Amino acid sequence: MLIKVDPASSVPVYAQIVSQVKHAVAAGLLRPGEYLPSLRETAIAARVNPNTVAKAYRELETQGVIRTDHGRGSIVTDSGSDATTSYRLAELRRLADQFAVEGYHLGASPAEIAIALQSALNALKPQFDSRDAGKETPHE
Amino acid sequence: MLIKVDPASSVPVYAQIVSQVKHAVAAGLLRPGEYLPSLRETAIAARVNPNTVAKAYRELETQGVIRTDHGRGSIVTDSGSDATTSYRLAELRRLADQFAVEGYHLGASPAEIAIALQSALNALKPQFDSRDAGKETPHE
């Protein structure tokens, strides 16, 4: 779990950390139940202030990706949001729309856009599989 | 071309305007060559400070979506980015990856994610078609 940050970027450092942790979880580099590196550890590794990491971890907690036990550390909890289905689908549609529009303005064709997504989904396939197995067929 | 803005959102007002104009262009509500509503008009309609709209228009100009003729107004120029192909594909891949990860954390399945995208692309199909016709068959 190695976090790298670009302090010159316009996207806030804490948001970069949030994004990287979410990617790591989705990519299976961090598994549910596993501890995240401690605040200070991450702060040193990423060469940022511990407060900044704290803010990122707080944000991850409100998003339901991790859970923090005071005095012990932060644990990956994620196995899908527990939001209502209707909210999830609406949100998904919103993100899809945004992605499609960005693709359009990049000059890509619908086919190119769809292929790019397939490629991204394939890269995450193992995580989807193991999660969905845990959810839908717990009888194994 | 009606612009609505949520001042309490964490995404800056000017960025909301940028995003809405880009959506309008991608959706064909604003066509290349057409004038945007004037800065002042937009400011009143959206109940925001004219400076904020000015910033949004400036940003759109930087992104190559519109062109501003001093004293006359702003015209839609966009018909796809003129960035290099390799940059476009890399950027597209980055966006796709991000979309896939967000979908994962929302608890959606790969199929649901792909379907959401198809649905969004279909909604924009007319724009893609007319643009691609203009691009690929200039022999007309």
Add this chain to the structure above:
Amino acid sequence: MLIKVDPASSVPVYAQIVSQVKHAVAAGLLRPGEYLPSLRETAIAARVNPNTVAKAYRELETQGVIRTDHGRGSIVTDSGSDATTSYRLAELRRLADQFAVEGYHLGASPAEIAIALQSALNALKPQFDSRDAGKETPHE
């Protein structure tokens, strides 16, 4: 709207501010639509660091008591939580239970406890009335 803070208290300063703003709203000293004093103003008045006030305001925002417009300030929004009824009742019951237990351990009788509550509710009566009027009989 005067905020006072006891830095020696075991309850965090930011939580003291949250509590005082909520009391002020419930008491009608701050009315929906009104601006809160700015971060810096409050920080100076309460003799605390602006960051501490910022944390309090952020917390009030997540609780739905205020709404913050970037660059403009924070506005009182509260006219009752928009949580689901079942959640509200469960939460209310939890708080009531806690209050009753505390009363027991203070050595108070059930009658004393009920009277103390009536007294507190009476003090807030005008606020309840105006809110409920706005909600239930908007035909006036």
Add this chain to the structure above:
Amino acid sequence: MLIKVDPASSVPVYAQIVSQVKHAVAAGLLRPGEYLPSLRETAIAARVNPNTVAKAYRELETQGVIRTDHGRGSIVTDSGSDATTSYRLAELRRLADQFAVEGYHLGASPAEIAIALQSALNALKPQFDSRDAGKETPHE
């Protein structure tokens, strides 16, 4: 006497234990003179560090709810605070006020709030009765 703890809660684990013991006493699950489960027992049952339980018991002793006999265990002593009447009433009023304000922000009506309290008091009625009998009619 079964203690359950949520390590991810923002209220400290030791405070959760304190609160639960107080509830148990108020609810009559633990009666004056009775022994609490041993420190170690509780630690194992609640899956927490024995030091944490020790801190909770120390706090309960300070509050006058239990008494610890070295080497023998902890006994419930509580049958109401021995604070002065004026302090008790002031404290009660403070708690009532806080409860009323929280109820207001939850969107509840005064009637709903009062009813929630009655319901909570009724659940504790047997304890109040037996305690008050012991206090007010020691002539038996």
Add this chain to the structure above:
DNA sequence: GTGGTCTAGACCACC
């Protein structure tokens, strides 16, 4: 003017 981000560093609470 407003609030937001980040840093540096002290001190505390919890386990």
Add this chain to the structure above:
DNA sequence: GTGGTCTAGACCACT
């Protein structure tokens, strides 16, 4: 050891 609170002060983004 862990995370949480608070301060001081710089700098930025938004309106």
